[in-house]
Amino acid sequence: MNYLKDIQEPGMGTWYFEIDNDGVAYRQMVYHDDGTCITSNRKHYFYHFMLAEHPLDAQESYYKEISQTEFEKLWYEQLQHGLEDWHRTKSLFPVGTRVEGYIEVFFPQGTLINLLEPQAVGITDTSALKTETPAEWLYPRYRVFAEVSGYDEVNQWVLLTRSKVAGSQYEEAEVD
Structure with a gap:
């Protein structure tokens, strides 16, 4: 798996992706400027289940490759918020x-x-x-x-x- 970070336009937050070798996203997080986060494993009241629908090209200039450790740390933090529900x-x-x-x-x-x-x-x-x-x-x-x-x-x-x-x-x- 590969891990990407994409800082969108102002107000769009920072996007994180776990993708396979074909660019297919398996997990995704969007951290908004206000501190909220949407993750692909949970249904969001507005965005439903948010996961990239098309393969991502990791070579695009707006993606920055990050380590699996960095991605997993952020993912784990989000899992903790839903631990009681889990x-x-x-x-x-x-x-x-x-x-x-x-x-x-x-x-x-x-x-x-x-x-x-x-x-x-x-x-x-x-x-x-x-x-x-x-x-x-x-x-x-x-x-x-x-x-x-x-x-x-x-x-x-x-x-x-x-x-x-x-x-x-x-x-x-x-x-x-």
Whole structure:
């Protein structure tokens, strides 16, 4: 993995990216001038799940390469802000529990699932979903049933297996 920093125009904050050799972003942070931060592992009330949608060209002049240590230090600081929620999520979703939620977004790591509890995010294997799900059901808000198989401590996500997409969506009123 490679790590980049991009200082945007005034008022746009400082952006940090973890990218693979093809420029695909796996983690992202935006530190704003007012001290707030948006991270790709948590849903933001305005920006939703923020992660670069297209590969980044690390050779562009506005990117500065940084060390993994620098990136991980900043990421770890942000994880600490959500630690109470993370402990609550793990207690609500022990390994082996059958869960229900809905598709939020597709990331390089997998499909993020809203687990119907504040700050509770699950992740499941997108390729496994695709093999058993009609393409027209692979969209946000489609219901998902799965089983908890573990935890991703780096992103504070619940790992899901045996995920099945139902042929119905949650209505807007149900997901807000």
